[in-house]
Amino acid sequence: MSASGRRPDVxxxxxxxxxxxxxxxxxxxxxxxxxEGVPMTVxxxxxxxxxxxxxxxxARQDVLTGLVPDAAPGDRLLVHAGTALLxxxxx
Amino acid sequence: MRFVDEFRxxxxxxxxxxxxxxxxxxxxxxxxxxxxGGHTHTIYRYGVDDLLPGNVELVHGPxxxxxxxxxxxxxxxxxxxxxxxxxxxxxxDMMRVPGGDGSFLDAKAEGxxxxxxxxxxxALKMAVNNPDRQVVFYAIGFETTAPxxxxxxxxxxxxxxxxxxVMCNHVTIVPPLKALMESPDLRLDAFIGPGHVSTVVGCRPxxxxxxxxxxxxxxxxxxxxxxxxxxxxxxxxxxxxRAEVENQYGRVVPWEGNLRALQVLQEVFELxxxxxxxxxxxxxxxxxxxxxxxxDFDAELKYSTPGVRVADPKAxxxxxxxxxxxxxxxxxxxxxxxxxxxxxxxxxxxxEGACAAxxxxxxxxxxxxxxxx
Numbered sequence: 001m002s003a004s005g006r007r008p009d010v011x012x013x014x015x016x017x018x019x020x021x022x023x024x025x026x027x028x029x030x031x032x033x034x035x036e037g038v039p040m041t042v043x044x045x046x047x048x049x050x051x052x053x054x055x056x057x058x059a060r061q062d063v064l065t066g067l068v069p070d071a072a073p074g075d076r077l078l079v080h081a082g083t084a085l086l087x088x089x090x091x
Numbered sequence: 092m093r094f095v096d097e098f099r100x101x102x103x104x105x106x107x108x109x110x111x112x113x114x115x116x117x118x119x120x121x122x123x124x125x126x127x128g129g130h131t132h133t134i135y136r137y138g139v140d141d142l143l144p145g146n147v148e149l150v151h152g153p154x155x156x157x158x159x160x161x162x163x164x165x166x167x168x169x170x171x172x173x174x175x176x177x178x179x180x181x182x183x184d185m186m187r188v189p190g191g192d193g194s195f196l197d198a199k200a201e202g203x204x205x206x207x208x209x210x211x212x213x214a215l216k217m218a219v220n221n222p223d224r225q226v227v228f229y230a231i232g233f234e235t236t237a238p239x240x241x242x243x244x245x246x247x248x249x250x251x252x253x254x255x256x257v258m259c260n261h262v263t264i265v266p267p268l269k270a271l272m273e274s275p276d277l278r279l280d281a282f283i284g285p286g287h288v289s290t291v292v293g294c295r296p297x298x299x300x301x302x303x304x305x306x307x308x309x310x311x312x313x314x315x316x317x318x319x320x321x322x323x324x325x326x327x328x329x330x331x332x333r334a335e336v337e338n339q340y341g342r343v344v345p346w347e348g349n350l351r352a353l354q355v356l357q358e359v360f361e362l363x364x365x366x367x368x369x370x371x372x373x374x375x376x377x378x379x380x381x382x383x384x385x386x387d388f389d390a391e392l393k394y395s396t397p398g399v400r401v402a403d404p405k406a407x408x409x410x411x412x413x414x415x416x417x418x419x420x421x422x423x424x425x426x427x428x429x430x431x432x433x434x435x436x437x438x439x440x441x442x443e444g445a446c447a448a449x450x451x452x453x454x455x456x457x458x459x460x461x462x463x464x
Contacts, residue, residue: 037235037287049246064212066242067352078290078343081182081232082210083239085290086349 037080039088042073053079100316107319108142114326121147122278123325124415126268127285128155129313131445135452137315143322150277150415151445153267153371154285156232157184158413158437158444161367162403164260165190167396168229171258172203174394178221180214181229183207188440191401195229211243211257218247218255227390229258234291237261237379238352241359244381244388258390259380261360264288265296266377267368272304276416281325283318284310286340291356293348294336301334312340359385367400369437370410409436412445419446426450 040053043060051071053063064083065071077084115121125131131151134140140149153159165188172179172195179195186196186207199205204224208214211228218226230240240257247255264285271277284297289310300306307328311321321339328335338344359382366378381389403409407429408422419425419438429435431447438446 037290049242061209062212064239064242064246066245066355067238067349069351078287080287081236081239082212083242085235085238085287085352086343086345088343 037078037085040077040079040084042071042075042077044073045071051084053077053084055079103316104142104319107316107323110323111142111147111319111326112144114323114330115144115146116330117146119146121280121326121329122150122415123147123281123283123322124150124152124271124279125283125311125318126152126154126264127283127288128158128444128448129286130283130311130318131155132448133313133315133318135448138452139315139318142319147322147326150279151412151419152271152282152415153368153413154233154264154288155438155444156236156262157182157188157440158409159262159267159368159370160185160188160231160260160437161369162190162401163367163397163399165194166192166401167391167398168258169193169195169198169203170396171227171390171394172198172205174225176223176225177204177394178217178224178226179203179205179229180208180217180226181205182209182231184440185229185231187434188437189434191399211240212246215243215247215252215255218252222254225254225256225393227256227258227394229260231260231262233262233264233285233288234352234356235285235287237360238291238349238355241355244359244385245355247388248385253387256388256390256393257381259360259378261379262366262368263362263377263379264292265299266374267371268297268300270368270371270374270377271414272300272306274414277414279306279415280329281306282308283321283325284308284336286310286312286317286344289338289340289344289348291349291352294338294344294346295348297336301336305334307334307337309337309339310344312343358382368413369403370413404435407436409438409446412436412438419449422446 040055043052043054045051049066051063051065052060054060063079068084068087076088078086187194195205214228297308300308307325309321309324311317324337360379361382362376363378363380365373365375367373406424411417412419429439434440438444
């Protein structure tokens with residue numbers, strides 16, 4: 001370790017696969033409780049304020065759309081903790 | 092993939108790295124804090140700091156929402172979870188955070204009905220599906236996550252759901268930044284601003300950094316090139332003697348934030364007079380509680396909790412790590428007594444925590460380098 005506290009310049013190791021029960025995926029970071037959002041596409045609208053959305057990996061989930069009230073099928077949304085924070089550009 | 096592949100281009104990364112090197116003043120040591128745990132994760136995962144000159148140091152700040160929860164609040168949650176008839180829910184990362192007397196996972200093993208959920212909405216659905224039980228959601232997170240809790244509560248109120256409540260631990264981003272700037276043992280040259288918190292609050296709340304402290308901040312995205320670009324923008328500001336709020340993440344972050352989200356937050360929450368942050372102590376007006384209009388959903392009014400402040404274990408140096416005073420590997424118990432499997436401190440629990448991120452992505456590199464030396 002250098003005196004400046006910086007990491008030495010060596011290649012990164014293989015990635016580990018997990019950190020135990022209840023942990024988030026260390027490869028991709030925590031998508032539920034950190035302050036990161038993930039892009040998802042609206043598949044269909046449930047009712048006022050709720051939509052079924054699909055992630056990049058094909059997984060679907062219910063998403064609250066109260067902050068993007070005019071969300072429509074095909075819209076790309078930035079989703080965090082089950083809530084759409086804003087609309088990204090449509091495909 | 093849009094928003095991803097374009098921001099991992101090695102050639103662009105090298106060019107940005109060269110640009111940063113060209114603005115560095117020899118002999119000066121730069122300390123730049125990334126506030127957000129997501130940024131810390133990206134830095135360690137992709138080795139972003141390896142591309143920086145030796146005198147540009149990245150300091151990891153208190154932006155992991157799990158890491159800043161004090162032990163006493165975990166004990167309060169466990170007390171609620173152990174009440175008869177309660178289904179206690181929280182995000183996955185919270186399960187292993189140690190309190191004064193064990194974690195939620197320990198309490199679950201002892202018989203408490205504690206389940207982890209991916210959103211507050213999942214917890215609300217659980218309440219609908221279990222009308223004879225009381226479902227409590229242990230809410231954590233900054234302004235990014237708070238709207239999700241708020242919208243869920245608005246939905247619960249509109250639907251007249253009576254067996255759902257929230258134990259609110261939501262925190263706000265600006266007060267800890269002020270606390271860091273006032274901290275006598277830390278001198279920072281600039282901040283990398285949080286990306287998705289800023290989608291909600293916008294960029295204006297950071298004006299005080301430039302006006303009161305003459306310190307630049309650049310709101311940044313989460314890809315490796317986002318971080319290199321934001322560091323490059325910071326270095327240009329420092330080189331030119333400027334201190335401004337800049338938005339590198341303009342493809343996602345509106346300058347004014349999400350006004351509807353801010354309205355929702357204002358309706359459902361109000362500021363607590365003070366709140367304890369792990370490592371930073373009590374900070375005034377730095378956290379949210381439910382407003383009077385949502386008092387019926389406030390778990391802290393529904394259930395009694397110990398409400399006792401619990402000191403961190405002596406060996407644990409999460410406080411210094413969260414303030415950026417020491418690096419994770421400089422903690423006495425890092426990687427030995429404290430690992431992601433058996434965490435002593437919160438920074439080792441969450442994948443966004445500086446210690447866990449470094450443990451997972453950086454410690455092998457250090458071992459190799461020492462062996463080589």
